[in-house]
Amino acid sequence: MKNKFWFLVKNSLSKKIKTKTFVIVNILLLIALVSIINIDRLVLFFGGNFDKENNIMVIDNTNNTYEIFKNVIDSEETIIDTGLKYKVTKVDDEEKAKKKIKKDEDIAIIINEDENNVISVKMITYGYINSNMYQLINSSINASKGILAIEKLNISEEDLQKISSPIAIKREYIQKDKNEKEENMEYIMGIVTPIIILPFFMLILLIVQMIGAEINEEKSTRSMEIIISNVSAKVHFFSKILASNLFVLMQALLLFIYSGIGILIRGGGMNVGNINNVESISKITSSIDASGILNNITSYIPVVLLLMIVTLFGYSLLAGILASMTTNMEDFQQLQTPIMVISLVGFYLALMSSMFEGSLFIRILSYVPFLSAILSPSLLLTGVIEIKDIILSILIMLVVVYLLIKYGLKIYKEGILNYSSSKLWKKMLKAMKN
Amino acid sequence: MLKVKNVTKFYGENKAVDNLSFEVKEGEIFGLLGANGAGKTTTFRMIMNLLEPSKGEITLNNKKIDYDVTDSIGFLTEERSLLLKLTVKELMLYYGTLKSMKKDEIITELRKWLKRFKIEDYENRKIKELSKGNKQKIQFISSIIHKPKLLILDEPFSGLDPINVDMFIDVINELKEKGTIIIFSSHQMNHVELFCEKLLILDHGKTIIEGNLKDIKSNYDERKILIKADVTKAELSKLDGVKEITIKGDEIEVKIDDKKYAKNIFEYISKCKNVTKFEVVELSLHEIFTKEVGGNYEK
CATH class of the missing domain: 3.30.70 (Alpha-Beta Plaits)
Known part of the structure; x- marks a missing residue:
């Protein structure tokens, strides 16, 4: 019987892997992940441009604003940090400048001075321009206007430097727990959510669908009678559960490898010219460092992984039990809707978890079986819950798994040989009592 | 010898099989007949260890039927129990391994039977691509590939043309000669008369006629x-x-x-x-x- 169990596991696993669908899906996933990670290069390769340079043409009718504006805009950029590329040139004629405006990046600024020596600016663009660029030009013009006024008042260069230098804002928080560390946490969550929550949610959907399809295939073709006459329902059930969980874990590992390949391809081409990427990575790592996650990461990863594995196991048990009660895939699709709703609720709650600001409501939800694994990673990263809360969630989930095995197996034994959908729930409740 | 002794099966309040008893010896073909819902499928499922009798006992060669014993039972179900997405070879490897057969043995036996049923080209063909009659041949092969001691045939001739029916009859008779215990069920009574020396007719779970076919007929x-x-x-x-x-x-x-x-x-x-x-x-x-x-x- 033991050999038959492993045979069933192997057979079920190889049936999933040796399909054209699996190969095609994984090729597509590899391409998709590598492309997403290297999307900027890909766009560049196909003629796109993420680093388009804005051509700011200045027609200075005041004759003394251009140089100031040119210096100020660089200074403003260091403060605002739009990351936009631009070049500022002086153009003599408005008509000449207009002729040069052929795309969104071409901007003409006409600086005039009225009889009261008040500066006015006219901006000519091809269409709508980047709002950050507009903000940069606007603040630069205002700053230039201030500098011009100061110059007219004969203020020394030293004093001018003091006046025009950016002011360092020291921040203080009334709410004690709303500190810099927490801001970093939110930043990290924005990165971690799509990396952890979304793939986990997708793996839940995958495992539920896979178990449902496999059990229903054997049931609807009546092969189940042949199989169950040779191995017990228990052996059959656990072989399907184990095979599906192994498959999902393998798929998760493959996704991880594909991401790694994507990062490797990106890293391999990284050079000094690609300074933005270095800066972004350094920003992420410094945020991670500031959050203190690096100190706890070694304990976070295994505990969160364990909760996810136990939860996936729970979902697979539930899917297997429900699949045994149905007679075809259409019925299963209906019966699995509550599972989908639960996981979807968990997914959205995880995305919105920062909005709850660590309320009791979200804390309680983080212990709820099937939801806990989806919610906990983000709550742990934002400091709403601690490791001990995750351990408690694992224990609760283990109790649920135990109950699913104890009562679900009785339903499974009864369900897999039942081909009638009449009085289904009554039959299943009765099976649980036996 | 298969012994079904005072077997009763309840589904809740409903008595599906009522105090059923019969014996089938090696080399005998036993007809288990009844209208739809008479309790035949329940009886087969109990013999196959799929269902536990509420009362009574079923033994094969004096052994209570468990998962070791079911390795030596072949079951051809009334409705086709074939995994349609698999090829003939994949299906036989799957079912054969579940009957504790080795891979080489399965392949050898499969090729022998495919040749016998004149479908040797179908080894790597998907089941869903086969005709109704060929599917039935595959199902029949899957039930005998492991040389069972007990063979349950529920409507074995379904979907077969007369030539293939004769082919099946020859094989069934050969298995009988080799000492296989065969339980045969069909709504085609002429088929039952062809094989069965002994038979039993179930009606709403109760045995209404039992004995040798000759005696039953002459007693009328x-x-x-x-x-x-x-x-x-x-x-x-x-x-x-x-x-x-x-x-x-x-x-x-x-x-x-x-x-x-x-x-x-x-x-x-x-x-x-x-x-x-x-x-x-x-x-x-x-x-x-x-x-x-x-x-x-x-x-």
Whole structure:
């Protein structure tokens, strides 16, 4: 019987892997992940441009604003940090400048001075321009206007430097727990959510669908009678559960490898010219460092992984039990809707978890079986819950798994040989009592 | 020997099988008959260890049927139990391994049977691509590939043309000769009469007829007389014991309540002109089945 169990596991696993669908899906996933990670290069390769340079043409009718504006805009950029590329040139004629405006990046600024020596600016663009660029030009013009006024008042260069230098804002928080560390946490969550929550949610959907399809295939073709006459329902059930969980874990590992390949391809081409990427990575790592996650990461990863594995196991048990009660895939699709709703609720709650600001409501939800694994990673990263809360969630989930095995197996034994959908729930409740 | 001893099965309040008992020896073909819902499938499922009897016991060679024993049982289900997405070879490897067979053994046996059923080219063909008859052949092979000691055949000839039916009959007879215990179930009573020395008819879970086919038929007093002679329907209807007269081509079929009336009818016919046939025959199994089960069928 033991050999038959492993045979069933192997057979079920190889049936999933040796399909054209699996190969095609994984090729597509590899391409998709590598492309997403290297999307900027890909766009560049196909003629796109993420680093388009804005051509700011200045027609200075005041004759003394251009140089100031040119210096100020660089200074403003260091403060605002739009990351936009631009070049500022002086153009003599408005008509000449207009002729040069052929795309969104071409901007003409006409600086005039009225009889009261008040500066006015006219901006000519091809269409709508980047709002950050507009903000940069606007603040630069205002700053230039201030500098011009100061110059007219004969203020020394030293004093001018003091006046025009950016002011360092020291921040203080009334709410004690709303500190810099927490801001970093939110930043990290924005990165971690799509990396952890979304793939986990997708793996839940995958495992539920896979178990449902496999059990229903054997049931609807009546092969189940042949199989169950040779191995017990228990052996059959656990072989399907184990095979599906192994498959999902393998798929998760493959996704991880594909991401790694994507990062490797990106890293391999990284050079000094690609300074933005270095800066972004350094920003992420410094945020991670500031959050203190690096100190706890070694304990976070295994505990969160364990909760996810136990939860996936729970979902697979539930899917297997429900699949045994149905007679075809259409019925299963209906019966699995509550599972989908639960996981979807968990997914959205995880995305919105920062909005709850660590309320009791979200804390309680983080212990709820099937939801806990989806919610906990983000709550742990934002400091709403601690490791001990995750351990408690694992224990609760283990109790649920135990109950699913104890009562679900009785339903499974009864369900897999039942081909009638009449009085289904009554039959299943009765099976649980036996 | 298969022994089914005082077996009862309840589904809740409903008694699906009521105190069923029978024995089948090696080399015997046993007919288990009944209308739909009579309890045949439940009985097969209990023999296959798929269901636990509520009462009673089922043994094969004095061993209670468990997962070791089911390795030596072959089961051809009424509805096809084939995994349609698999190829013939994949399916046999799957089912064969579940019957504790080794891979090489499965391949050897499969090729032997595919050749026997003249479908050797279908080894790597997907089941869903096969015709109805070929699917039935594959299902039949899957039930005998492991050389079972007990073989349950539920409607084995479904979807087969007469040539393939003959092919199946030959194989079933060979298995019988080799000592396989065979339980045969079919709604085609002519097929049952072909094989079964012993049979049992179930009706709403209860045994209503059981025994040797010959004894069952001869114990029925009702008879049919087939006549070819210059005699009219009106003349025959006046005779004692005549229950029903049917003209079948140039032949007259006369049903009588009791075999004792045959002698008087023979005396009358012998006086008629052009008598070429006078044959007293027992009721067919089909007629006995309809007579016994027909009345209760609507219950």
